[in-house]
Amino acid sequence: MSVGLHHYLLLSALLFVVGTVGVITRRNAIVVLMSIELMLNGVNLSLAAFSRYWGDGSGHALVIFSIAVAAAEAAVGLALLIAVFRNRQSVDLEDLNLLKG
Amino acid sequence: MLLDLTMVLVRIALMLLVVLQVIPLLIWWERKVSAYIQSRRGPAYASAGPLRLFGIVHTLTDVVKLIGKEDITPSQANKPFHFIAPAIAMFVALLTFAVVPYSGSVVIDGREFSLQAANLNAGILYILAIASLGVYGILLAAWSSNNKYTILGGLRSSSQLVSYELVMSLALVGALMVYGSLELGKAVTHQSGPFWHWGAVVQPVAALLFIVCAFAETNRNPFDLPEGESEIVAGYHVEYSSLRFALFFMAEYANMIVASGVIATLFFGGYEIPFLPTETLRANAAPILRIVLLATAAGGTLAGLFFGYLFFQGNERGPRDPDAAALAVLFGFGPAVAAGAVLALTGGGHFEFGPTGASLVAAVLQFACFMAKLLFFAFLFIWVRWTLPRFRYDQLMRLGWKYMLPLALLNVLATAFILERMAK
Amino acid sequence: MTGSALLFYVFGALALASAVLVVTGKNAIASAVYLVVAFFNLAGLYVLLEAHFLAASQILVYAGAITVLILFVIMLLDVSQLVRLQGSRNAIARSLGIVLAGLFAILLASQLAPGEVGFPEKLPEGFGTVESIGDLLFDRYLLAFELVSVLLLAAIVAAVAIAHREGESTP
Numbered sequence: 001m002s003v004g005l006h007h008y009l010l011l012s013a014l015l016f017v018v019g020t021v022g023v024i025t026r027r028n029a030i031v032v033l034m035s036i037e038l039m040l041n042g043v044n045l046s047l048a049a050f051s052r053y054w055g056d057g058s059g060h061a062l063v064i065f066s067i068a069v070a071a072a073e074a075a076v077g078l079a080l081l082i083a084v085f086r087n088r089q090s091v092d093l094e095d096l097n098l099l100k101g
Numbered sequence: 102m103l104l105d106l107t108m109v110l111v112r113i114a115l116m117l118l119v120v121l122q123v124i125p126l127l128i129w130w131e132r133k134v135s136a137y138i139q140s141r142r143g144p145a146y147a148s149a150g151p152l153r154l155f156g157i158v159h160t161l162t163d164v165v166k167l168i169g170k171e172d173i174t175p176s177q178a179n180k181p182f183h184f185i186a187p188a189i190a191m192f193v194a195l196l197t198f199a200v201v202p203y204s205g206s207v208v209i210d211g212r213e214f215s216l217q218a219a220n221l222n223a224g225i226l227y228i229l230a231i232a233s234l235g236v237y238g239i240l241l242a243a244w245s246s247n248n249k250y251t252i253l254g255g256l257r258s259s260s261q262l263v264s265y266e267l268v269m270s271l272a273l274v275g276a277l278m279v280y281g282s283l284e285l286g287k288a289v290t291h292q293s294g295p296f297w298h299w300g301a302v303v304q305p306v307a308a309l310l311f312i313v314c315a316f317a318e319t320n321r322n323p324f325d326l327p328e329g330e331s332e333i334v335a336g337y338h339v340e341y342s343s344l345r346f347a348l349f350f351m352a353e354y355a356n357m358i359v360a361s362g363v364i365a366t367l368f369f370g371g372y373e374i375p376f377l378p379t380e381t382l383r384a385n386a387a388p389i390l391r392i393v394l395l396a397t398a399a400g401g402t403l404a405g406l407f408f409g410y411l412f413f414q415g416n417e418r419g420p421r422d423p424d425a426a427a428l429a430v431l432f433g434f435g436p437a438v439a440a441g442a443v444l445a446l447t448g449g450g451h452f453e454f455g456p457t458g459a460s461l462v463a464a465v466l467q468f469a470c471f472m473a474k475l476l477f478f479a480f481l482f483i484w485v486r487w488t489l490p491r492f493r494y495d496q497l498m499r500l501g502w503k504y505m506l507p508l509a510l511l512n513v514l515a516t517a518f519i520l521e522r523m524a525k
Numbered sequence: 526m527t528g529s530a531l532l533f534y535v536f537g538a539l540a541l542a543s544a545v546l547v548v549t550g551k552n553a554i555a556s557a558v559y560l561v562v563a564f565f566n567l568a569g570l571y572v573l574l575e576a577h578f579l580a581a582s583q584i585l586v587y588a589g590a591i592t593v594l595i596l597f598v599i600m601l602l603d604v605s606q607l608v609r610l611q612g613s614r615n616a617i618a619r620s621l622g623i624v625l626a627g628l629f630a631i632l633l634a635s636q637l638a639p640g641e642v643g644f645p646e647k648l649p650e651g652f653g654t655v656e657s658i659g660d661l662l663f664d665r666y667l668l669a670f671e672l673v674s675v676l677l678l679a680a681i682v683a684a685v686a687i688a689h690r691e692g693e694s695t696p
Contacts, residue, residue, distance in 0.1 A: 003530045005643070010633075011537045014541055015540065018547075018626075019548070021548055024625070025619045031548070035547070038560070044579075045570060051576065052648075055652060060576055060579055064658065067583070067586050069673070070587070071586055072679075074591045074594060075680050076680050076683050079683065082598060082602070083687050182554075221577060222577055222655060223654075226578070233584070233593075237558075259597045
């Protein structure tokens with residue numbers, strides 16, 4: 001039994017779903033941020049697998065871009081988190097409801 | 102197949118040997134060099150029978166002491182993380198060395214086996230990647246101990262390591278542009294020949310920045326804020342004792358050895374002997390080996406005579422010091438007699454080498470050269486630690502971000518410009 | 526079963542398990558550590574896919590920088606309050622989220638199930654090496670590359686501007 005493209009795609013889909021569950025169900029902003037990283041990684045895995053399938057390096061280049069975007073996202077996200085924590089002494093997403101009527 | 106497997110095992114065993122066996126030597130050096138710098142005598146009392154060997158036995162007794170101590174886990178600690186943190190620190194330190202080539206390749210049955218545990222296409226990236234994981238051992242130890250001082254140490258180390266990693270990578274970019282490859286083996290062959298091919302001569306700014314960053318990454322003075330004794334007791338490993346403390350202690354020295362090895366490989370020619378590239382060395386293996394044997398015989402006799410003189414003349418421990426006799430035999434007459442015997446048996450050193458033998462002779466000599474360079478930089482680490490005071494935290498951050506980072510960027514720019522002009 | 530297939534299942538199972546632990550963990554620091562484990566196993570999968578450069582960058586950026594930053598922030602903020610996480614959102618939102626995710630997983634799996642697609646045996650020369658990716662980045666994707674560098678610059682400025690306290694002098 002050999003491992004092929006569909007194995008990797010299934011794994012990447014599962015990782016993406018696990019990340020999605022984290023984003024939807026958790027209240028702590030830090031865990032939500034980590035779940036987003038998981039989702040990005042799931043997508044990266046599928047890109048690398050497709051790259052292997054076509055024997056073309058473009059997928060690798062895309063993963064590099066995605067990693068760079070993830071780094072930018074983490075930096076800004078964590079900065080926002082620190083600012084929010086400073087103002088409200090909490091990083092619970094349910095507490096961030098100032099705009100609620 | 103069997104040959105492949107043996108060579109893999111040999112390569113890994115040699116790598117572990119280099120790192121693990123140099124640790125006790127460095128701990129001994131640290132004590133002796135610090136003593137010398139502070140006009141003390143240093144450890145001198147631990148002995149094995151009549152031999153004290155200038156306190157090297159002290160390291161052994163240290164190990165016994167650490168094993169004998171009680172292994173304490175604080176009651177409020179997070180036990181799994183507290184348990185695993187020292188292991189991570191040591192594991193990462195050992196793993197980094199895997200891509201460092203410690204000698205030229207060996208030819209067996211017409212096939213080349215490069216002497217490094219793993220030959221990766223992205224070798225330098227691998228070093229940066231694994232080295233960046235060292236912070237987890239410190240961070241987990243810091244947090245799991247549930248102690249204010251450890252947390253402060255952990256915070257300091259994480260921000261320090263992340264900041265200096267950046268400068269380190271950027272400093273490397275300049276050197277990589279010259280070498281044209283991320284493979285460490287290629288970086289070394291690029292530096293073969295005369296010493297002005299060395300990275301330190303071609304890329305002096307990169308070399309200087311990299312060495313400073315290596316000090317910061319290994320948490321050594323003047324960058325040892327994560328464990329600054331006068332401010333936060335002992336930083337991240339306050340709550341560790343016994344063998345788990347020993348692991349942190351050993352990891353620090355293992356990191357030093359790895360950093361020295363990487364500095365030597367990237368900027369000081371690695372295993373290549375100056376003026377003697379691998380091909381020359383292999384082609385002239387027989388005469389070179391004869392010269393080395395003659396030099397060993399002569400140097401050994403001289404050293405033996407010197408230590409023998411010390412033995413009869415006496416030192417501060419009185420005449421007939423057994424240490425002097427042991428040194429005379431170990432480093433003087435012993436090697437001299439062995440080298441002389443080999444010379445006599447081969448009729449004055451007339452060797453005949455096939456490709457395997459020649460490559461083996463070259464590999465052994467290059468290994469010695471690599472170790473000499475590595476030990477020199479390890480000595481530099483110790484020397485600097487006992488000479489310079491510690492930075493203040495804001496000074497450290499300012500140095501990293503405001504001076505070293507722009508300098509590294511300028512170096513990349515200047516290198517690109519010069520390479521472009523030279524290509525035309 | 527070949528060695529690489531076995532490795533795929535080991536890495537894949539570990540990555541998935543640690544991903545689940547990240548999401549379900551009750552302790553933010555433990556979650557971050559499991560995240561690192563997941564990244565490590567993903568790097569292993571990249572190596573199996575002959576993407577050595579990606580594996581190294583994965584560890585360098587994700588494990589070496591992003592997660593360290595997350596851990597740093599967790600420790601920098603009020604540790605005692607943050608480390609023990611309050612439970613998840615209310616029961617309706619949680620169950621709805623899990624049901625939707627499950628449906629999504631089934632949908633994806635059903636699309637993938639029919640075809641057993643193997644990998645080609647032969648790969649082009651230099652696949653996944655630093656040189657080939659460098660060629661792509663600085664040739665075909667040069668514009669994207671430059672844009673990403675601008676994005677990173679913007680992120681640096683934004684992070685400093687947001688996290689910087691008003692009226693506080695920088696050291």
